[in-house]
Amino acid sequence: MTSDASPRPLARAPRGFQDRRADALVAEREILGAVSRVYESYGFERLETGAFEYADALGTFLPDADRPNAGVFALQDGDEQWMALRYDLTAPLARFAAENWESLPKPFRRYAFGPVWRDEKPGPGRYREFLQCDADTVGSERPEADAEIIAMAVEGYAAAGLPRNAYALKINNRKLLNGVLTAAGVADPAQKLAVLRAVDKLDRLGTAGVTALLGAGRKDESGAFTKGAQLKSAAIDAVVAFVGAGAGTRTATLDRLANVIGGSAEGEEGLNDLARIGEALERLGIGEDQALFDPSVVRGLEYYTGAVFEAELTAQTLDERGETVRFGSIGGGGRYDDLVARFTGERTPATGFSFGVSRLAAALAASGAATARAARGPVVVIALEAERMGDYFALASELRAAGIAAEVYLGASGMRAQMKYADRRLSPAAIIMGGDEIAAGTVTIKDLDLGRALAAGIEGNKAWREDRPGQVTAPRADWVSAVRNIVEAAR
């Protein structure tokens, strides 16, 4: 116990961490349930690893973090080994697969969901703990494994309730740009990285800005100068032609890409991989315009080695002030053939996709796809006389036995505060059993939705009000069905 002399601690959550109540959690639970069912229907097995990994096992793969373990929550264990909270679900999978490779059925297909932690600067809508839901196939180098992952993403978004036209799923392959650069005589890794960084800014800077960054460099509006990749003009043209080769269907993009990848072996391989992904997607029923090939997708500077996938919300969404909100990525993934090899030394092909669950929930709400449903409270049995608590409990038990959530008010306040409590819980009904009711063998049932509608001035049409009077007195033998009618009307 804190002694009376110690100051009282301030009650506040650590910065960047959220308390989430029923409304938010219901939406997340539905997304996780829908996506998990899709994953399981494709034969993916659930896996849950611990929150911590040894720091050396996590590696330095966190996007945009060059220092070892920058951006993660790390601490030293009792035996002086550094441990860190997982920053994604892929690094723990790579460790698990390497640790158990001999005994796993191969290819190993697993899905996982849970919080991940990043020690980054928190901001509006930017948390240091958030939920991911991933599926990965480890041990298959077939492009069809990528196609299947993409198909599950498309089905996952549909199952979660995101309309088909609210987002775009874009597919690219790292081998293509590598092939273009090889054909253009660019071999320096630093220069290649500068090209990737430039292409990654296409959304923000447009073709002219990217062209400048591929060449000498670019001065922004503030006058600051960013040095470019120093490509020669022919190489710049090749990259720009490649990046702009996307079309409205996978087949059309493949045709255009064949003309711009410049004939290198790696480029041809990337093109062949994409073509096989396209064929498999077709057989999996994923329409030409549902998952597109888009050569401009770079997907950060992460550990991907081949195919990359990115899902972006396209529907315009407005914030509370009516301003357009850019949501950006709501999921992504790709092929990473080297993560398991870090441990084993043996190349182990792998591919996966990660849903940003919290972002998807926010996107669903913002795009109007999910009706923001407030979590409904239970039926509240009003408790006015201490010596009748047993009777109140018996009423609540009767309701629960009939499958209706119910509670007895357990505070110390009077009738008015109890009704206000039931209203704040968004309860559909309140039950009153006072002396009159007991004498008459009845209970009184108040329809709280009607009360809310009246209070909000939405009186509805008269017929509805006659169908659903605000208050019903029902005999003890038949009261539960009267409550059920009100509860079902409130759904």
Next chain:
Amino acid sequence: MTSDASPRPLARAPRGFQDRRADALVAEREILGAVSRVYESYGFERLETGAFEYADALGTFLPDADRPNAGVFALQDGDEQWMALRYDLTAPLARFAAENWESLPKPFRRYAFGPVWRDEKPGPGRYREFLQCDADTVGSERPEADAEIIAMAVEGYAAAGLPRNAYALKINNRKLLNGVLTAAGVADPAQKLAVLRAVDKLDRLGTAGVTALLGAGRKDESGAFTKGAQLKSAAIDAVVAFVGAGAGTRTATLDRLANVIGGSAEGEEGLNDLARIGEALERLGIGEDQALFDPSVVRGLEYYTGAVFEAELTAQTLDERGETVRFGSIGGGGRYDDLVARFTGERTPATGFSFGVSRLAAALAASGAATARAARGPVVVIALEAERMGDYFALASELRAAGIAAEVYLGASGMRAQMKYADRRLSPAAIIMGGDEIAAGTVTIKDLDLGRALAAGIEGNKAWREDRPGQVTAPRADWVSAVRNIVEAAR
């Protein structure tokens, strides 16, 4: 990327952390689902707080840890505040309730589940990360709030599948022993603590051992001497009579307690609280022998201020070597009226119960209550010819569209290895579509459970084998229903 010069990290989970695969996770998911449904039927709202709390908000309430923050995983945030991973779900609730008290409906009833972390020495079956599932009512001092929490625990165990006779739920009240000690003239806090510690050892040492520890002290088999509470003989008799007052029903125990609590005001209050809990439990349909009053329950040295609850597995369970395993506690809780006051300075009555989900899952498995069901794999479409991958994918899609989990084998191995893969996944069936089948417009379906039964020497009776031949060739128009028959028989 790790450079080639760095040594390869060893693939291993941090000590005390588990990787859990589908079988274990299915059992946990079912427990969480069942218990959550009970909580929601009682009107409890789900809440999820972040993994971290500021260390000062967590306080020093971890059982058996006297140093501040001993036993928790703590780290210093960028702004130099100490944060720690939650060690239970109660401390974060107290912080949340204090932070949001004004805007919450009161009493505030919430349930929560998720991992908690303790930086303790790991051992067999003892992990540093485990799952809890709690319900608490904050803001009600009515004993009926305790009764409701107990009723939810009983219903929760039943919903999770634990047989009624496999465990005992015991209820006590801290006020009773305090009353006994007051009546016996014991007022020194250190002496009272020594009494609690002695009573807590009843299970292990029996009445004689506890009697010794209440008096001068006790020498154990190794010759080591533990100093006792130094009670006088009359006080020892009073405590022993109190601790032994438990009977087979709540009513009988109440009668016996009335004779031994010695007439102090605090003891009478505790007795009155218990009596009201008993009445409410009866009206909630919790049988006299389903949740017992037991004065010997101490529930550690935690923060409880009134009623305490403890659920223990009673069924004898055997480990792999046939030795009896003592499971001990599978859940517990009680009334803690001071946790929120740490923040606000205002006493806020609260009561709750916590299921140890991982322990309950282990208990269910060990007691035979849960049939250890291995997670079944999907139907596997055998992939033998690269140019037919599209056809295989179309077959898998047809099965999924019919609600049957299915996958195409995506590795690089031949027929034999693919059948072995399907067998290791515990798939109910494998689908073969080779040249013959395509020419004939059929698919071949292998019943893998039958294959397993034959391999295990369980050939079954002949009739069954004739009903379920090991292999079926079905026309493309009708093959899905043939697969469904096999999948349903395998359930």
